[in-house]
Amino acid sequence: MASRAARTKAGSGIGRARRPELRLPPPVPFEGGELEPDGDYDGLLFADVDFAGQDGGGARFMDCVLTGCALDETRLHHARLLDSVLTGLRGVGTDLGSATLRDVEVVDARLGGIQLHGAVLERVVVRGGKIDFLNLREARLKDVVFEGCVLVEPDFGGARLERVEFVDCVLKGADFHGVSMTDVDLRRAAQLDFARGVGGLAGAVISPAQLLDLAGAFAAEAGVRVVGLDG
Secondary structure (H helix, E strand, O other), X not given: OOOHXXXXXXXXXXXXXXXXXXXXXXXXXXXXXXXXXXXXXXXXXXXXXXXXXXXXXXXXXXXXEEEOOEOOOOEOOOOEEEEEEEEOOEEEOOEOOOOEEEEEEEEEEEEEOOEOOXXXXXXXXXXXXXXXXXXXXXXXXXXXXXXXXXXXXXXXXXXXXXXXXXXXXXXXXXXXXXXXEEEEEOOOOOEEEEEEOHHHOOOEEOOHHHHHHOHHHHHHHOOOOOOOOOO
């Protein structure tokens, strides 16, 4: 008998993203202090902590809950966030370049200029909130769902996307230049607006209505002029 995943793909023509299934133990409140490079944080609750300007590069967060934390200019380069829930994060210029996020839920984030270039995201849900100028260049996304969020000028340039879904979310000025896609589902996005890369959506699925909406963008990217007979 075919697996459920196989049946789902056979029925819809596209593989569905696997979401994280988190069962966290009761977290222990963080006792304070600054982040440490290569620090090890296991089973902790970070509530309304201000990490602005701190350096947690290479740190590992396992079974953690971060809620209401400030991440302005926080350095988390090469950090690993595993089996964790991040709620109500806010900040500008957070550096998560080359980080790993696996089995993570990001809920109601308010972030700007966040750097996730070269990062690895696997079984991640980004639900609600607004993220401006999200940099995912050269990142690898597998089993990722963007749900009910607003992404303003997200940059996916050169990234690899596999089983990624955009559900009830808004993409404004998105850059998909040079993206490699497998089973990327854009059909349920609330709004699609591309700055560039719309001509390279091979491996993605869109709805008939979206095709009509994007016809002008497809023509422009292909260098086709659309002129009426009286023009």
